[in-house]
Amino acid sequence: MVYQIRLKFDTWLKQATVQGSSLPDSQRQFLDGGTVLPLSGFETVGNHLRLTFGKDGAGDQIFYKGRNTWFVYEPAVELLRNGQVVDPQTRESEVSAYTMRIELDTWLKQSTAQGSSLPDDQRQLVRAGTSLPVNSFTVVGTFHLQVALGVDERGQQVSFKGKNTWFIYRPVVELLKNDEAVVVPPPPIRGPKYSLAFLEDSLLKRSTAQGSMLPDGDKHFVARGTSLPIQRYEVADASHWRVLLGLDANGKQVLVKGRTTWFAYRPAVELLKDGLPVEKSLVGRTVVLDPGHGEFSSAGVNDPGAVNRRLNRNERDEVRKQANIIQRVLGDKGATVRIIENNTSLSLRAIGAQARGADCFVSLHLNAVNQQVQGHEVFVANPPTTADVRLANAVNQALDGSFADGDVPNRGVKQRRLAVFEGVPTATAAILTEAFFIDSVTSAGTLDRWNDAAARAIAQGIEKFLTS
Ligand SMILES: [Zn+2]
Incomplete structure (x- = not known):
């Protein structure tokens, strides 16, 4: 809706609601009777109208003396809407019935389909914090409103892409009437909560x-x-x-x-x-974990695996902790998780053979080399089965996302002939993880955090492998 004013006779535009003759020239503008000017807004102030000028036919903003907001003596002008004379006071009753406040960025849509699936001419992005005038609305289905957009505070019909009727996802908007929320009956909850x-x-x-x-x-x-x-x-x-x-x-x-x-x-x-x-996604699945090392040598020395002398920590103990975490995480989802205990003098091949009947076998290790290198890597047999590679990729990807950026670089999935793989039945996917280099870790806090993150990542990778 387009509003204009028409001057009934010669008069002043003014920066205050006093007599034009009393104002300095910088605060008044003389206009001839008959002049018509477009408005982008107006309000009644006593016996004056406060006008905000709009754009002329060429699209240029109208200013006088650098200002587009002026007072005018109301009896000197006529207010026109779409070319028809209207009483400024009647506008009060013509404002839109509701205001729709957008609480989250969302789409106005030409159907109830997902906004992301619609072509651009059938959707309009509206930002959080936007308020739109609404003349009427209908609840459509469970989650949508169909709204007829109304006239904004400048008296202009609100439309997007030439349309003023749109669908909107109901949970992201609030409808207000006279600044109070309109209670729309809640949608029935369907499906699980x-x-x-x-x-x-x-x-x-x-x-x-x-x-x-x-x-x-x-x-x-x-x-x-x-x-x-x-x-x-x-x-x-x-x-x-x-x-x-x-x-x-x-x-x-x-x-x-x-x-x-x-x-x-x-x-x-x-x-x-x-x-x-939530659903026990892993019921019926079996995982066998082999925390590495811990066997006694012929000389009676228990093998700690890789060590960090500064922190007095070793691979054997840390991967045992990993196994416990993985067992708990996957067990919570219904999986059967068996941990192959150390100190049993089993050969590596015999350890692998314990994977019989399991969906997957994961041998848990930590690396060490020169107290400088850092990174995670996952090994598969050479040659691997398709399932080995799938499991390795899932775990590697999870490890890749589980440390702070750059702290533990991704050294990838590698094929290697390892004795522990040789005992694993072909039907069972098998990997060996080297989650980080324990010898390069400089604080106990970091070691604890990384070990915990690594275990959760490995569990996540296993879950992904078992459920996809
Ligand atoms: Zn090891």
């Missing part, structure tokens, strides 16, 4: 970085016992879920610091489906 339960005090984070490294705006404290509805979750890395927050009991999108997407530290939370721990 997922939630994220906090087993301990923890953080929601905007990235997988350590909470202490993040600015306050990028983290949010969540107390133990809190449960948040979620719409979707996915594995972000070995230690984190990435979750899309869901709808509360009133069908309204839950936001944390105005956002829906957050990372949660996996050990601190439990994912629930209809109130129960």
Whole structure:
């Protein structure tokens, strides 16, 4: 809708609501009667109108003396809407019934299909924080509103791409009437309800970085016992879920610091489906873990594997910890995880043979060379089976995502003839992991953190292998 003013007689535009004759020239502009000017907005101020000029026919903004906002004595002008004279006071009753506030970046759409799947002429991106006037709305299906956009505060019909009727994803908007939220009946909840339960005090984070490294705006404290509805979750890395927050009991999108997407530290939370721990994706699957070393030599010395003398730590003990973590993580999902104990004087080949009947066999090791090299690598037999390679790639990829950038470079998947592989039945996928170089680690804290991250990554890779 286009508003204009027409001057009924010669008059002043003014920077104040006083008599034009009393103002200095810099604060007044004389105009001839009959002049018509486009408006982008106006409001009544006493017996004056405060005008904001719009653009002329050539698209140029109209200014007088560098200003586009002026007062005019109301009796001197007529207000026109689409060329018809209207009373400025009637505008109050013509404003749109509702305001729709966009709470998250989203699409206005010409159908209820996903915005990302629509061609550009059938969607319009609207940013969080935008408010749009709405004349009427209809609830469509479970998750959409069809809205008829209205007239904005400048009196102009709001439209996008020539259309003023659009669909919008309901959970991301709030409808207001006279600044109060309009209660729209909540959509029926269909399908399972997922939630994220906090087993301990923890953080929601905007990235997988350590909470202490993040600015306050990028983290949010969540107390133990809190449960948040979620719409979707996915594995972000070995230690984190990435979750899309869901709808509360009133069908309204839950936001944390105005956002829906957050990372949660996996050990601190439990994912629930209809109130129960998420599906046990690994029921019926068997994993055999071989934490390396720990056997006694003929001289009666227990083999510690690679060592870090500075920290007085060794491979044997660390990979045993890895095995426990992997067993717990995969066991929680229903897998049967067997750990081959050390000190049993089994040959490497005999250790491999214990994998019989299992879906996969993972021999856990840490590397050492010159206290300088760092990196992770995964070995497969030479030649490997297809399943060996698939398992190795999944674990390698997970390891690649589990350390801080550059700390532990990816040395890749390598083929090697190793005695432990020779005992493993061909039907069982087998790998040997060297998660990092223990001799190059300079602090106990880093060693603990990397060992934990490595174990979770290996578990994640195994899970991926078993479920895809
Ligand atoms: Zn080793």
